[in-house]
Amino acid sequence: MRGASTPLRGALLGLVLERPGHGGELAHRLRTRLGETWRIDGNDVYRLLEGLESEGLVACREEPVRGKKHGKRVVYHPTESTSAAVSDWMQMLLPREPVRRGIEAKIAVAREADVPDLRHALRRYERECLELAQMVTPSAGEPQTWTALFLDCSREGVLRILQAEIDWAGRTLQRIEEHAAKMA
Numbered sequence: 001m002r003g004a005s006t007p008l009r010g011a012l013l014g015l016v017l018e019r020p021g022h023g024g025e026l027a028h029r030l031r032t033r034l035g036e037t038w039r040i041d042g043n044d045v046y047r048l049l050e051g052l053e054s055e056g057l058v059a060c061r062e063e064p065v066r067g068k069k070h071g072k073r074v075v076y077h078p079t080e081s082t083s084a085a086v087s088d089w090m091q092m093l094l095p096r097e098p099v100r101r102g103i104e105a106k107i108a109v110a111r112e113a114d115v116p117d118l119r120h121a122l123r124r125y126e127r128e129c130l131e132l133a134q135m136v137t138p139s140a141g142e143p144q145t146w147t148a149l150f151l152d153c154s155r156e157g158v159l160r161i162l163q164a165e166i167d168w169a170g171r172t173l174q175r176i177e178e179h180a181a182k183m184a
Contacts, residue, residue: 006092009052015030125169126169138152
C-alpha cells in the first residue's frame with residue numbers, strides 16, 4: 001500500500017476490519033474518525049474500495065437493506081489478507097506531506113509583479129486554516145476508551161499542524177509587507 005491515498009486506504013481497511021459496511025457508511029465513519037479537515041468525498045471512498053477489492057484486501061457482497069423487502073446494497077467485508085495489510089500499514093513510516101505544498105510552489109517562483117496575488121493567496125490560505133482549526137476540537141477531559149484516546153491524539157496533531165500553518169502564513173505575509181515597505 002503506497003501512494004498518495006495510503007493514509008485513507010489504511011484507515012478504510014481498519015474500519016472494514018473493525019466492522020463491515022457499505023460505501024456510504026464507511027465514508028461517514030471515516031469523516032467521523034478523521035474529522036472534517038480531511039474533506040473526504042464519498043466518491044473517493046468508493047474508488048478506494050474498488051481498488052482494495054481488486055487487490056483482494058476487501059470482499060463485497062450484496063446484502064438486503066434492513067427494513068426493506070426488495071432493496072440491496074453492496075457491503076464490504078475483510079478478507080484473509082485484510083488484517084495483515086492493516087498491520088503492515090501501521091508499521092509503515094509515512095512521509096510527512098506539507099499542508100502548504102501549493103502555496104510554497106507559488107512563493108518559490110513568484111515575481112515582484114505577483115506580490116498582490118501572493119498576498120491574496122496567503123490571506124486566503126490563512127483563513128482556510130483558521131476555519132479548519134475551528135472544526136477540530138480535542139476533548140476537554142481524559143478519554144475513557146482507546147478509540148477516544150486515539151481520536152483525541154489525532155485531532156490534537158491536526159490542530160497543531162494547522163496552528164503552525166497559520167503562524168507560517170502570517171509571518172510570511174508580515175515579511176512580504178516589511179520588504180515592500182523597504183523597497184518603496
